[in-house]
Amino acid sequence: MKSACIWISTSPERQREYPRLEGKEKADVAIIGGGITGLSAALHLAESGVAVTLLEAGDIPSGGSGRSVGLVNAGMWIPPDDILETLGPENGERANEVLGHAPAEVFALIDRHGIDCQDTRTGTLHLAHNGKGAEELARRFEQFSRCGAPVELLEGEACQRRIGTHRIQRALLDRRAGTLNPTAYTRGLARAAHGAGAILHTHSAAQGIQREGDHWRVDTPGGSVEAPHLVIATNAYTEGHWNQVRNVFFRGHFYQVASPPLSDEIAGDILPEGQGAWDTRTVLSSLRRDAEGRLILGSLGCGDTKPASFLRCWADRIQRHYFPQLGRVDWECTWTGQVGFTPDHTLRLFEPAPGILAAAGYNGRGITTGTIVGKGFAHYLTSGDDSLLPLPVCRARPLRARPLWSSVYEGGFTLYHAGQCLRIVA
Structure with a gap:
């Protein structure tokens, strides 16, 4: 990789x-x-x-x-x-x-x-990974609807058909x-x-x-x-x-891992309408496919400071959780970008x-x-x-203890991902 x-x-x-x-x-x-x-x-x-x-x-x-x-x-x-x-x-x-x-x-x-x-202009999907996440999406749906936004709360089979996984029972589709x-x-x-x-x-x-x-x-x-x-x-x-x-x-990071191009025969049921998605986990996972069919997974944290084996283990865990139908994926590449956070x-x-x-x-x-x-x-x-x-x-007021904010966030992300790799965290 x-x-x-x-x-x-x-x-x-x-x-x-x-x-x-x-x-x-x-x-x-x-x-x-x-x-x-x-x-x-x-x-x-x-x-x-x-x-x-x-x-x-x-x-x-x-x-x-x-x-x-x-x-x-x-x-x-x-x-x-x-x-x-x-x-x-x-x-x-x-x-x-x-x-x-x-x-x-x-x-x-x-x-x-x-x-x-x-x-693509088919919307994005916010995925409820558990019951608490489902409640959060219902809250967001009510608020966005009140603002007149074209959002839809997908449930059950309709939700699974849009994503390509049985792991998600509720998702919020934002058509904007x-x-x-x-x-x-x-x-x-x-x-x-x-x-x-x-x-x-x-x-x-x-x-x-x-x-x-x-x-x-x-x-x-x-x-x-x-x-x-x-x-x-x-x-x-x-x-x-x-x-x-x-x-x-304060500065944070977001890393991503991409598969080789996957044919529709293998992965055509995964995000078939081209939406990008992210879940409601404490440390979110992002999921999307590119124009050539690659599956691209991402999460908060600095991938540049982690061994390739760690990133591969994390990507395998997320892929097998959401899309086990793919079998083994040989991940093609990884990269990290920086994010400007505020408390x-x-x-x-x-x-x-x-x-x-x-x-x-x-x-x-x-x-x-x-x-x-x-x-x-x-x-x-x-x-x-x-x-x-x-x-x-x-x-603008200066933010106090900026390095501490960054360190706490990065440390929390790393521990969470380690828990996923060890199957302590779902």
Whole structure:
């Protein structure tokens, strides 16, 4: 089992070369981070006639935007009523409304710019792995239905037919959602932004920022960019003590394991309508198939720090639990991405200093949230109106004991997976 991200090797959108930054440049807006948030902001700014320069430390993509499960989900991680309780009625209603329409925004961008990212639009499935999980899905179904969302609570045979397993008796189908190849989507956004006039520089890591008069200067190894406005879109891949984004979230990980392509004769009953899925376990398992029929399983935790035998054992355990009809699976590859977590599972949109916008803490909802935040930042910078953002831009409080949060989460994930491998945990 090799260490490689399957989305990179199977992306229909080819990798394009963008030059390193050499020398000094000026722009109306400078963006640090070439993931979905930064590219969405660059695209929408360029389409509005704004001179924008984006800096990415590696290739596009090299961070979490190209390494996720590829679920195009609506909303935040927590359900609508929990969002209202956490954020308050006004901000909670706004977040539910804006992020509820986020999948439609993603699919509209795909159509408008002809992004070939193997997207499906048949929804996603949240799977109840036990009785407590079934109660949680009933709670979510009631809340989403009250908000007018097109959701369906699947039971019994209808549920099993959609998933391909007898292990699940209840699932929540959200018809707003879907799946895609996240690397291809990110590359497509970069192509569209560049075509609209945005200047993209790869292998141009931001090393620091300085205030010079009414402008910000971003320094890189090969040069600098000056702009009156700066967007920091680094989220879970934030590096450098100068970058204040690192103070508002804690870093986590999500690993995945992919099988070779499986024919419909062997695996045609597994997620036959193309939905992506995840379960209600304490440490969730994600399940989906790609355009070539691979079974892709994932869970929270850092696979890079675990032996291949551990990951293989975990994948075998999950596969045999849900899909024993496959028999033995020879896993093809594994990869890990980083996730920006917050203790309350809601994102942070803030101004670290005058003229700087930043976002962090997507809690695993980066495809839709990043697309919406990038568009909202662009609209805010051109009009002063932040209504397209899921939350108002504000000052963010630093998160205390960030390394401890990360360590506790990772330790808990590892123990849970070990329990699964040892059959202590179902």
